[in-house]
Amino acid sequence: MSQAEAARRTSPLWTLGLFRSELLTTFRRWRTLALLGVLAAVPVLVGVAVEIETGDGPAAGGGGGAGPAFISQITNNGLFLVFTALAATLPFFLPMAVGVVAGDALAGEANAGTLRYLLVAPAGRTRLLLTKFATVIAFCLAATLVVAVSALAVGALLFPLGDLTTISGTRISFAEGLARALLIALVVAASLIGVAALGLFVSTLTDSGIAAMATTVGLLITVQILGQIPQLDALHPYFFSHYWLSFADLMREPVYWEDLTRNLGLQALYAAVFGSAAWARFTGKDITA
């Protein structure tokens, strides 16, 4: 009642302030920084491994097509390290990091006993939830960009850069390649929205941050395993991870949009379903801590 009325009277600037303070709290945590550090290390590992493997001279194709996508092209163009690093981190590292942050978003506050103080502020629960969701999505973007930028830096240091060949065999300039890399990073970040919404919903269910994180990451692993079972073919299109690797379609010429749009639609659906479920749970919940 009074809380919500107060919220309505507050200016948008106030919400922005809440968002800013949430961002600061999240990104100042050692845990968050450690997660980002691990993510930044993955491209370094991949880059150094490829460099050592092919150190004797320019690689001649090779690899036979094993390993993450685009890995055979890294030695010829460092920009491909961005795509390889994203392909390597997307199945597990990135969503795990997002799961940890999303699971902790509300349950962590409840666990630490700070949630009710947040609610004392005239923001309202819906607004707080939206802010938390926005923060988690901001983390998705930050995490993806950390991987991409780190990969670009390592790629530029260890390998030559220049015009690149799309997977369709046509050539594009380095500038266009960079633009596509940025677009791919955005698509990858958007691919994580489903996990983010799921994690936020789980976070409203419990007062234990650890339990919420474990549940979210556990769900992630479960879905990844189920996604490998061919007998469950009929269910696969509904898994949030099903179209994840479609970001590589942006490297086709012309771009193949079908799976990309399906991926974005699926993520939006997860955001709507679990976002509203989180709202239903959070706004009707007794806050005791």
Place this chain on the structure above:
Amino acid sequence: MAPYASDDRATAGEGDESRSARRRAARYVVPVTVMGVAAATIGLVPAIADSGDPDLPEITAAQLIEKIAKSDVEQLSGTVKITTDLGLPDLGGLESSLASGAVERGEGGSSADPSAKLTELASGTHTLRVAVDGPDRQKVSLLEDAAEYSLIHDGKDVWGYDSRSNEVYHGTVDESGKEREQQPPATPKDFAEEALKSVDDTTSVTVDGTAQVAGRDAYRLVVKPKQSGSTVGAISIAVDHETGTPLKFTLTPSSGGAAVVDVGFTEVSFDRPAASTFEFTPPKGAEVTEDGELDEGGEHSEKPEGAPKSEEDLAKGLDGLKMLGEGWNTVAAFDTGGEGGLPAGGAGGDLGGFLGSLGDQVKGDFGTGTVFSTRLVNALITEDGKVYVGTVTKDALVKAADEGK
């Protein structure tokens, strides 16, 4: 709480902080509704989009076939979905002969070799992209997970590029040659031309209404064998009403069930594709395999003389070929002589028992043998090394073998 869970008023104001359990439960109406709307949308949109069959002027089958023959589409690009379900995981040579009988050349080692790659098309569902600009420039790309295999024909160069392994295959062809034939069948047009070659008095050809394919209005041409004994039930070809281009090709087996081969455009444009589509320079560091023998390979893949039936493609590239029977019930017969034209033929001794367990033992005037069945093609391998292959039922195959004896 449950009886009133669907009460809309409860969801009205978020400011309503009533702690009653009923209201709390009512909030869950929102996510459930979202899910319901999503499910309904996913279920209904294709039904609405399928706006029924278009109205087109009447046309006879003969006129339609002429339309296909006259079709002079030189520029085309689009996405093709190809689904094949032959009903048997691996019959080695038989299936790969779909990729232009290029089995022998598949041992080259480079993953960018066209014959090695396009064999994959013989099973499962694949998405292809095709672009054609006149007889000298074509491109077919097989879309894979985060990778693509492209076969580009530009003037006298033929490039195969496998982006997963970054390997390149290069060959040359005579500019005046029949380049088109060197490409494995990829578009509905290729398949339709094969099917229409078999139109004779053993075949019934009818126009069966209209359909919409890739957003274009099309006539549906149905080709059916008149004889019984063929495994081919019907071939349906959707022909674009404006250009006469076949847009979709479906082959259903006489035994019923899903189509054995279904090739159709999901997206098509008759504009000239961008010139850059056909330009290819091997990327830095790519392993290039040269193949000067593509000319030979091309001739090799051309249809054998006196083999007008599409089903006989499957026997293409094998020596000592003999045709038994006529029309759709033609059976190809050849003697492996122990050389092993087919893996199963050469396996004789040790593997014989194992292979035998995959097929059915049959006896007849020809002796004894084993029948290997797929949903479309049946093969009879006799104990003395003779092989009979055809798109006919098992009984018809045994009968042909008896007569051919």
